[in-house]
Amino acid sequence: MPVNTPELYILGMGHFHPENLIDNGFLESLDIGTNDEWITERTGIKTRRTVLNLDYIRETKNQDPMKSHEASLWTNGQTGAFAAQMAMTRAGITKDQIGLVIAGGCSPQHTIPAEACMVAAELGIEATCFDLGSACSSFAAQMNFLNNSKPETLPEYILIINAENTTRTVDYSDRSNAVLWGDGTAAAVVSTRRKGKLGVLGATLQSDPSGWNKVAIPTGGHFFQNGSAVQTFAIRKSGETLTKLQEFLTREDYWYVGHQANLLMLQSVCNRAGITEQRHLYNVHTFGNCGAAGAPSVISQNWEKFKPEEEIALVVVGSGLTWGGLALKVY
Numbered sequence: 001m002p003v004n005t006p007e008l009y010i011l012g013m014g015h016f017h018p019e020n021l022i023d024n025g026f027l028e029s030l031d032i033g034t035n036d037e038w039i040t041e042r043t044g045i046k047t048r049r050t051v052l053n054l055d056y057i058r059e060t061k062n063q064d065p066m067k068s069h070e071a072s073l074w075t076n077g078q079t080g081a082f083a084a085q086m087a088m089t090r091a092g093i094t095k096d097q098i099g100l101v102i103a104g105g106c107s108p109q110h111t112i113p114a115e116a117c118m119v120a121a122e123l124g125i126e127a128t129c130f131d132l133g134s135a136c137s138s139f140a141a142q143m144n145f146l147n148n149s150k151p152e153t154l155p156e157y158i159l160i161i162n163a164e165n166t167t168r169t170v171d172y173s174d175r176s177n178a179v180l181w182g183d184g185t186a187a188a189v190v191s192t193r194r195k196g197k198l199g200v201l202g203a204t205l206q207s208d209p210s211g212w213n214k215v216a217i218p219t220g221g222h223f224f225q226n227g228s229a230v231q232t233f234a235i236r237k238s239g240e241t242l243t244k245l246q247e248f249l250t251r252e253d254y255w256y257v258g259h260q261a262n263l264l265m266l267q268s269v270c271n272r273a274g275i276t277e278q279r280h281l282y283n284v285h286t287f288g289n290c291g292a293a294g295a296p297s298v299i300s301q302n303w304e305k306f307k308p309e310e311e312i313a314l315v316v317v318g319s320g321l322t323w324g325g326l327a328l329k330v331y
Contacts, residue, residue, distance in 0.1 A: 004248060006199030006329065007192055008147045011093070011157075013300035014086025014187040016079050017049040017287055018165075026054070027179060030061065034175040044263025048182025048288030050167040051079070061172035066220055068168035069109065076109040076163040076185075077118035083187035083293075083300075084123060084159055090303065091157070091189035091196070095125045098189075099155020102142050104133030105292040106217065106319070107166040119161050127155070135215070136259055136318030137205070138162055138292035139186070143326055144205040151192035160188045164291035171222040180262065181223070182288025186296035197306070198299075198328045202248030204241060205324035215319035230321075231265055237323040238269045238315045245313045248327035253279060254311040255302075259318070260284035260294030269315075292318070306330045 024036040024046060039045060052062070056071035074082075080103065088095065103116035108131070110118075116129035134141040142160050165183040172178045190196070211233070215225040238258055256275045258266045263285050270280050283298050290297060295316050306312070312328040 004201045006201060007151055008143070008190060008200040009194065009196035010188050010190050010198040010328070011194065011196030012087040012089065012091030012189045013296060013303055014083040014090065015293070015297040015300040016082035016185045018051045018073055018079065018183050020050045020052065020054055020073065021047055022050055022182070023047045030058065030172060032173055032175045032178060034179060039179045042264070043179055044285050045179060045288050047286050049184065051165045051183050052167050057172050062170060063173070065169050065222060072165065072168065074165070075118070076115055076165055077122040079165060079185040080115070080119035080161040080163040080187065081122040083185040084119060084161060086300070087159070087187040087189045093157055093189060095123050097157045098125050098127050098159045100158045101125060101127055101129040101161065102132050102158065103161040103163065104131050104138035104142060105162045105164045106135045107164055107169055107291065108133070109165070111219065115163060116161065119163065134318055134320055134322045136291050136294070137316045137320065137322040137324050138318070139296045140203065140314070140316045140324030140326060141205055141322070143190070143200065144203040144324060146190060147200050147203045154192050156191055156193045158190045160190060162186045162292040162296060164293040166223065166291050169217045169221070169223045176227060177223055180289045182290055184287055184290030184293040184297050186293040186300060188296060195331060197331060198312070199331055200326060201329050202245060202327040203324070204244050205322065207320050207322040209320065211321035214321060233321065234259065234261060234317040235265055235268050237317050239272055241315045241323055241325045242269070242273055242313055245315070245325050245327040249311050249313060251311050254313050255279055255281055257281050257295050257298045257312060257314045259316040260298065261289050
């Protein structure tokens with residue numbers, strides 16, 4: 001195995017999940033033909049969080065997504081700031097040191113401005129801001145972009161934000177989608193000039209644009225997907241991406257962090273790849289599908305767990321259809 005010297009490091013990661021809890025009992029109370037057994041057997045998800053007011057969900061089932069913004073506890077700018085503050089604290093830097101802010105994900109709150117500007121304004125950061133999104137694959141897309149950029153063209157510290165408050169787009173009369181989504185935000189401070197806890201050994205990103213209409217959120221509309229076809233695709237592409245990342249990894253006992261769509265899908269990928277339960281890290285069972293924030297939030301939640309010389313394979317799959325991943329080493 002070739003030993004790569006990272007040119008891009010993750011110095012700190014952060015996460016935030018809103019306080020309002022949607023458990024399976026709550027979804028059953030909506031009388032949409034579901035219960036804990038049905039949900040657990042199909043998704044492995046027990047609880048999820050939402051920025052929405054729970055009474056609003058009960059009374060309206062979010063039939064008009066445009067009204068969901070008024071029923072939200074937090075804006076994407078605010079949840080992004082919460083996660084970013086944790087990432088900056090872990091990185092040991094202040095907001096004044098951030099030279100670039102990049103955001104992206106499945107559920108931007110506005111068509112314009114860039115969500116990165118909203119987060120930066122919330123934090124009081126004065127820096128260049130732009131969005132780089134590829135749905136659930138956004139974190140891999142952002143990191144792949146930076147990993148392939150000339151280091152000398154980048155500022156010393158870059159803040160990446162994936163604010164995913166996607167429950168605003170969920171139709172809570174549709175049991176197939178209502179059971180999947182939860183809200184969460186992930187953040188990372190990265191640098192090409194300062195060594196950090198995680199180094200990028202390799203990054204990959206690919207797309208099949210012919211499947212653009214398989215998973216979508218129309219502007220002002222509800223999330224929809226071709227569920228069975230997308231899950232089969234996601235399992236296959238996760239396996240292929242993992243095989244590609246193994247070219248950069250030097251250890252067989254790496255940590256696996258997959259796209260947090262549902263637990264059964266993750267377990268299927270692990271079973272096919274021979275990854276043991278002990279090496280599989282996930283949070284989808286308690287937070288649901290948090291889109292682009294899912295996989296990076298798992299790493300953030302396990303930040304103190306990782307020991308020097310360990311390696312991590314992060315794999316994500318998203319709308320587009322786009323898939324990618326990162327091979328990471330702990331320092």
